[in-house]
Amino acid sequence: MENTVGYIPFLLLGILLYTSVLTFPSVRSNGFRSRFSPLVPIVSFFYFLFGFDGSVQTTTVWDHSLLPISITFQIDGLSRLFALLITGIGSLIFIYANGYMKGAKYVQRLQCFLLLFMLAMLGVVLSDDLILLFIFWELTSISSFFLIGFKNEDEASRQSALQAITITGMGGLIMLGGFIILGEIAGTYSISSMSSPEIISQITSHGWFVPMLILILVGAFTKSAQFPFHFWLPGAMKAPTPVSAYLHSATMVKAGVYLLARFSPVLGDTPVWNIALISFGGVTMVYAAFQSLFRTDMKSILAYTTVSALGIMVFLLGLQSSDAIAAVSLFILVHALYKASFFMLAGTIDHETGTRDISQLGGLGKVMMPLFAIGILAAWSNGGIPPSVGFLGKDLIYESTLHHPAWAYVFTGLSVGTNIMLFAAGLLVGWLPFRGTRSHPSVTLPHWSLWVPALLLALLGMIFGLFPSIINNGLINPVADAIAGTEQNIHLKLWHGFNTVFYLSLITMGVGFLLYNLIRPGAKLLSFIESAEHWGPKRILHALANEFVGVSSWITMTLQNGKLRIYLLVILGFLVSLLGYVVLSDTNFVIDKEQLTNITIYEGITVGILFISVFLTLFSGSRLAAVAAMGVVGYTLCIIFVFYSAPDLAMTQFTIDTLTVILFVLVLYRLPRFIRLDFSARHILDGIVAISVGALMTVISLEVLQRTPEREISDFYALNAYVMAKGKNVVNVILVDFRGADTMIEIVVLTIAAIGVYSLLKLRLRKNEKME
Amino acid sequence: MRSLFLMNILLTLIWAALTGKFEFSNFVFGFILSYGVLWIITRDTKRASYFTRVPKVIGFLLFFIKELIKANIQVAYDVVTIRNYMKPVIIGVPLDAETELEITLLANFITLTPGTLSLDVSDDKKTLYIHAMYVEDKEAFIESVKNGFERRLLDILR
Amino acid sequence: MIAHIVIWPILLPLITAIVLMFFWNNSRIQRVLSTVGHGLTFISSFWLAMRTFNGDILTLTPGNWPAPFGIIFVADALSGMLVLLASLSAFAVCVFSIVSIGKGRAGFGFFPILQLLLMGLNGSFLAGDIFNLYVWFEVIIISSFVLITLGSEKAQLEGAIKYVTMNLLASVIFLTGIAMLYGLLGSLNLADLSIKISESNDHGLINIAAVLLLVGFGIKSAIFPMYFWLPASYHTPPAAVSAIFGGLLTKVGVYAMIRVFSLLFIEDEFIRNMLIILAVCSMIIGALGAIVQQNMRKIFSFLIISHIGFMIGGLGLFTPLAILGMVFYLFHDIVAKTNAFLISGLIFKLRGSFRLENLGGLYNRYPFLSIMFALALFSLVGTPPLSGFWPKLFLLQASFADLNWWLIGGIVAASFLTLIAVVRIWLAAFWKKHPDYEAAKKRIVWYDLPRYQKIILLVPIAILTGASLFMGLNAAYIADVCELVYTQISQPQTYIDAVLTNQSNIP
């Protein structure tokens, strides 16, 4: 089976191609093509079932020296189990979805995103490269966003989708940070290369290990709905049931678990890892199990039990003992089987009766015998009653908590408590609706596609329990190997004899059954439990989010306040402080009078006039006087140009200055007068900024004047102006020849300005042209 | 037609003077250039000949310079001494000048003379309003304008 | 003529603009000729870019005066790529304008000025002389002034007052910097200045020039705290105009900073740290602004500020990876932002509003468009494997390698907030039901358009989305170009040699 891994890229590409094929016919036609969609996961399932045996295979498709990514896929036991769950449960979900969505709008769209999602999940579990994994990870977030928001016109759906992508998106980014550190300290982005002992010790002993681990854990926890990020998952139940069944039982939420399992050999069994996983997993499993008990919506109950189950998995991964690893390896499978059945069951009941509220349902067992069977079988497995595979799972869980060196009682107690509640919750979904008086008399057994897939999964749970050897070596043991990073030896047995674990299981069942009988969820309990959630993390995070938006708009409105003066003050203040800093720290000023020329009386008078005119522009109450004074400023500059050998400049400055004044004058009589404002504090502030800039400019220019000027280029011009460029007015030669391109561009500027003036004054839009 | 030609020649000369090159080619170029300029700006106007008027022009200029110096001295005296001797008025002077050129030249020469300033011409072109600084007798002033500048000017122009 | 390839991306828009001005009143001919002109410019830019991607630095000296005496146009890989992308964006915008710009604006110079704006952009990217760069900047700002006010709607004029004032201030500051450089070193040629600065020991004064250019270019590239003009004005002109502005104008400032701070002011710790601080602030402030806005175009405007931070951050780090990321991001962002604004324009055509509360129902009504839009929008976020992802990855790597926690935090936070901003648009415009469809119908022009015009409106978005996908999926190619850019800008000597010794590539 060496070469089978080489087909993985083609498989993924094939799925993508089929997805896009599905996209292209009109979305409104739920045609023909969509009927073949289940074939995609089915084919993939058999590929993973028969193509691999749990041994490690790797293929590199593409690599690049610059991009920190190598498209490398690796499959081992862990990946294979996930791939099988993804494609196997996927196959059944697709069949189920075809029945469930019959006649509905946008079926093809749903299938598209489901397939895309499947592709993404496969990518996550098959990638050997951190970045590649991250890419697929993000794709799961995006595609699940579209799936959760599938009923896009429903406000609640949109909010749930937003919530989901907010949390998983944030988690993903944080995780990427962790990945990058991991890649940097490992010196490679290849996950498989990290598990060599040298690199592991290099990683775990590195100074950034703890921050890196925390970042990665945040990513995994958010995706796997660990407390306190758990609430997006129950919220995501707004999606159509096939979506919930797929995303939230078998696949997406387990991506986080997969990630933890995947990194367990490298990062696991370190203090931070253990403490974090055990505590977060522990809290999640108890809290969510408790929450699930008081719900009336079947999907809501299932959502919370899912969160709780995820908590158990994280908790087990935190324990890191061989027992725990064996337990989590099996529990991943167990949970997928019964939870998918449960979801499909809930969906079918909803589909047929129009409600998922268990307080509204009853007596359905009589007409929906196969569904009742599903309910019983799934609850059986969920409850860990022998001989289901659930029993094996529970067995291993208790085994591992009991053997914890330090906290055995606490952990066992927590596990038992969780399982008691989960047991009761399972009965609420799998048993309660079928018993008692019949609530929906007209309901009959639906089309086979709505129950056969679930029944198949539920039966599998029983078969695997009865014959654990089917899965022991081929499926579960390689998973444990991968998680532990070493050879594991798992022997799944249905019967271990009358040991502590067995008694604990009995207690679980007994108390759980008692609990089931004590609790009948209704409006009262629901409101009680929701008030618990009221002050829970959801509430807090929502409040934080609102607060954040509030603060953001405050910041935005404070900074972007619409006042040009403030904007300019900020910019100029920034300029002044930067310049001031450099001037004070980097330059020492000595003004050498030798270098400077004397002031003659004419220059003095000219500059004096200039000064007075500037003050006139500043403080004159008449606009016209200000404009005229501005003109005088220009004229005096012009005189300065004359004094200092710049006749061309003088001519141009003089002409243009006058034209500007004329322009002002022409425009001015249509403008209002100056706003007269009394002298105020703002004048002082403005004055300080203005004077600072001015003073800095003076100081800086004096400093520059102390340096010897470089005249190399001017000398070149002077030498060549006549000889090569045939002109004697060097300024003009520069303008039309040496630097002619500047002039070319400059007349373009002038042209554009003229067009701008023309259009500003002449263009009157017709009504339909406004806001184009 | 003739006045256009004259104008053309005049401009050609000015061109040559400006460029400072009295070569044949420069005259030709100046001629073509001013021809072009005239072509651009000329609307139909009729002009009298300039030829016979040269001596009168010289005479007029001499008169003008005399007036200029006389008036400047008067003003200068007034400016540099502390006491003000001014007796300003605004006087409407009835015009014999008819064409726009005549009126304009008259008004300008009056303005160029210190102490007097042509403020405006009535819209029917019959009256020239002058601000004058030293007027003892209104009638005498009007008479001096009409017999002085206006008569001499019209002599040249007509 | 082929040897003159460096100048064609400048000359072709100029010639087209001149020709268009002769057809001042014939907007139909203008639309056709302008598109043809942009097409030709794009072809010549493509040609030029391909030649620079070989690693050659092409130069052309207008007037045939050797540098540093004459002006020189220089095309290295960075310039080549930017010219290519500018021409591509301008072409897309021009096609979009064929339909979206009405007779009123077309009859008052829209198309020629669009050409001249492109000329200014290409010129800025190719300028090898700092005063010449200034003049190109002026072409850009005056064309942008005219385009932003073309139509003289109230919001346009209000926004323009701020836009104009701050950009003119930036020009003055830039000019002040040039005065300093010339006064100190007596040269304007960038390569020559580079040599002279490295030989000079006037660190204080040279730093002052650096600060002046930093602020001048900072205003133009809208980095914190100099960005205020951008959100005040970018949402006011027609969508086509916002598109070219959003895609390219701030990038010219960034380009200028890259050029100046890699070639002239190479090793100054103070400036580098300053840049990183400003970058992080821009990222955060821009992103915070984006998540609270209601106007789609204002969201994009604030995102521009935020994403400029990524580039400036890369410039501040100035490690190989950081430069790789910065340049890649620059390339990506040109396409992504142009596209985003074009999409907002198309949504306006479809729904008659830019405001989120007035939009809705696009997803169910126009599923295929929605997919295209989604690709464009998520590439803005940097969702892998779309084009924004790779540069962000490089930048993150670079920041981690440098242990720059501020930058890391900034990049992560800004990316996250960008995601939220884009998802908000998606929820409001695409998923939500239209709040009042009957009332909005009056403002919707889409239905009145003939089929071919609808297609014309879609083509540019498809082109740009395609370009974005190309950059994302073919990241290796872009990364190779970026590496070449890195090699060239990290070794100013190659640039200097190309400018000062290989006088002209004319045979």
Place this chain on the structure above:
Amino acid sequence: MSTNDYLYLVILPILSISVLLVFIRFIIGPGISDRVVALDLLITIGIGIMSIYAIVSDKASFLDIAMIFALIAFLGTIAFSYYLEKRRRDD
């Protein structure tokens, strides 16, 4: 004392003083029309200064600036007059 010295030390100061005097009128106004006349006179005297400067520095090209000064002074006066007639009464 050479002619140049004379021009430089006597004539230019006289003209400069004239400029100052006129500038006082420019400042005190009182009306805008007074300022316009003052400006016109400033430029006219400027032409004189320019001419003297041309003689002193032996650069005839400054006379061309004088020509442009004359042209501009005229234009400015005309423009202001135009404005004064057309404007609203309240400035």
Place this chain on the structure above:
Amino acid sequence: MTDFWIITLSTAGALFALLAAVGILRMPDFYMRVSVTTKAATLGVGLILVAAAFAFDHFSVTSRVLAIIIFILLTAPVGAHMIGRAAYFIGVALWNKTKTDDLKGKYDKRTHKLK
């Protein structure tokens, strides 16, 4: 000889310019300021220009000087007329000792026509 002309002409010119400057400062009303200054300054500047012509003693300079003088002679009175008229129109007050005002009430404020 050249120097003599230069000195004489420039001195006279400068004095006339000074006269204009003093005049504009001393005259009690706007119209008299215009009256005084236009000509004094024109004369003064004209003299200085002639001095320049002597100084350079070159045909191109002389002709340019002539052109400038003609131009000034042409424009100065027109300018004075324009500003004087505008001032009167907007009601710039006459000196209180002004004896007669024939223009009074002759302007139509709306059409700017003069009777």
Place this chain on the structure above:
Amino acid sequence: MNTIILKTASKYLLPLLLLFSIFVLLRGHYLPGGGFVGGLIAAIAFVLHAFANGLENTQQLMRIHPGFLMPVGLLISAISGMAPMLLNKPFMTGLWKSDPVPVIGSLGSALFFDIGVYLVVIGATLTILFTISETR
């Protein structure tokens, strides 16, 4: 403004100033002047005419819209810049006629370039000023 004095003066000033502007343009290569100043003077000439005679009269006199001068000028400049490219020399390389031409001096592409500048400056300045004057 309805003053015959100004009207009459402007009639004579216009050709004088236009001539002067061309003079300034042509000698720019040797002495102060050139396309910019020349163009500005020409523009001022027309502006003065417009002040005296009203905008309509001036525009009638010019026959074409001043804005038209901008593309014409740009075209002349661009062509003079691109002509060397036909000889496979870089953009804007100076081309000179070997013998000097009377009056103007050496005849080269730079002169045509300056003429282009001259026209653009006239066109732009007049477009700006005229547009303002005619807009109420």
Place this chain on the structure above:
Amino acid sequence: MEILLAITIGLLYAAGIFLILRRSMVRLIIGLILLGNGANLLIFLLGRISKGKPPIIPEESKVFLDAYADPIPQALILTAIVISFGLQSYAIILVKRAYRVTKTDDIEELTTTDEI
């Protein structure tokens, strides 16, 4: 004299900045113009000033026989002046048009485009 000019430059920058911080659009434009003048003078001064030596080659000579003022700053300023003229004309008209449309000359009232 350099000191005086340097102070002039400082004054022009300061005045320009003070004016662009005012509320009146007209003052804003005047401020921008003063800033432009300041920058031009700065280029001029930093290019070093020299008296009476215009960079024009004497009539009978092919090269300068004497010292000459640096022509480059002059050419740069010339370009800058013409460009500023274009920009300033545009800005003046913009102000006029903005006043007509928004009915206010008070810049602080122009805040609508910055609202969320």
